[in-house]
Amino acid sequence: MIELAGLTKVFGRTRAVDDLTCSIEPGVVTGFLGPNGAGKSTTMRMIVGLDRPSAGTATVSGTRYHDLKNPLRTVGALLDARQVHPNRSARNHLRWIASTNRIPATRVDEVLGMVGLADVAGKRAGTFSLGMAQRLGIAAALLGDPPVLLFDEPVNGLDPEGIRWIRTLMRTLASEGRTVFVSSHLLAEMAHTADRLVVIGRGRLMADTTMADFLTRSGVDSVRVRTPQIERLHELLAAEKLSAHRDGTFLLVRGASMEQIGEFAAGHGITLHELSAQQSSLEEAYMNLTDDAVDYRASGAHP
């Protein structure tokens, strides 16, 4: 469990992270979404005590990172896969990390096996491809068998096989009851992995919700219906256990095709004025959400 309370980081005149409050629960994968420069990495760096918050706190299992005894046994983090000495072997890199947190040396070969680097354990980390470096970073995160895991843009630059491996890994870790917090600037990537979403834009919290709810609200894969009998259609659809979401004068329906909805409406004698596929994509919904933040800030500055 990670808890952020009023977390703020100011660099000069920029508020990189602005009054962020949310909690990241165990047992699910939580996606941490925002455009580049939204403050995701800064937030993660504050969670692991690398950046000092300008205000507010970040705690893991109720304790600030700095006060954790053997912190790698509580939190594992992959922040930047290139944070290694290029001339030190993968095994030796993990050996020194293990020794700082009283992690037995046998665990080093164990995690190297888990990430599939057992064969290149003696090779210098500087010779690794990005995918291998990423795996080494994940091995370092798993070293202390921690209940809380942070991954900052873990799939950046990976091939499809590597991406699938990381997705499966994250879901497995969450199913073991761990807290898994993964950042990405691509919503589509998160749609396959995350159960919950924390969305930030310009350092501010935009949404803290479940993936399903976010998808419903953003209207992905949904059919847009306009009818003068909107209330009645909404009730009827709900009775059919179809997910319908009211958006002004429209009804956004998920889980049914246009044909099904048209026939369903006709069967109940409901007049339709419009029946169309929802055009806005996942990314657009997400862009709209983050654009709102910009608009809000601009209007806030000039009341």
Next chain:
Amino acid sequence: MTVSAERIKLATTRSPLWTALAVVAVSLGFAAIQAATALPYSTVAPERAAIGVATFGVPVLMMLSALTITGEHRTGLIRTTFMAAPRRVHVLGAKALVSAVFSGVLTAMMTVGSIAMVRAIATESQGAALSFTLPSVWRTVGAITLYAVLGAVLAVGLGALLRHSAAVIAVLVLLPFVVEPLLGATPRVGERIGPLFPFANASTFTEVPWLQTFSMWWGPVGAALYFAGVAAAVFVVAAVAVCRRDP
């Protein structure tokens, strides 16, 4: 545990070992030159025999000590280090301790080696002051080792403070070899502030002759204490800075 991690780090890349080998070779080379060029009826003093260790070996080991931290800033490894050990003062302390032990042990061995080498090459009368039964020989070994130990602490502090290898190396080369001799030789400056130069003090307590043109205000013990004070002050400032700054 931070100490054993720093020990593993130092032992698991090749550059410290190659640097150490080069330092040993060059320092002993200087000793050989001292022996070969000694005048027929002179005696070579132990600090003269070990001049390569003090003027070449120790400064290079200081750069190596500073690199244990500036190198991590360059690769970003420092963030991994501070994540594994969030008490940054402990990290700095561990780096200073490991560097001081490494530099100290190597310097003691090089000093003994230099003296033994000059004694072996030189004639009996030239090497008369280099017998290991003489307390003055062990005094030299002790003083140069102390210089290496304090220098390692100073260098780790400088490295943490400046964070860039080039900056630290510039300071470690320019201060003892350019700034101090230049200001020291400037009339009315040398005698006023010269005795406060850190490396002038190091030269005083190791008694290794160097480009010094002014007289000191205190003897070897005072000079050793002064140099230790400079190293400690830099280290404390660095510790405060490291805790305040985001890596």
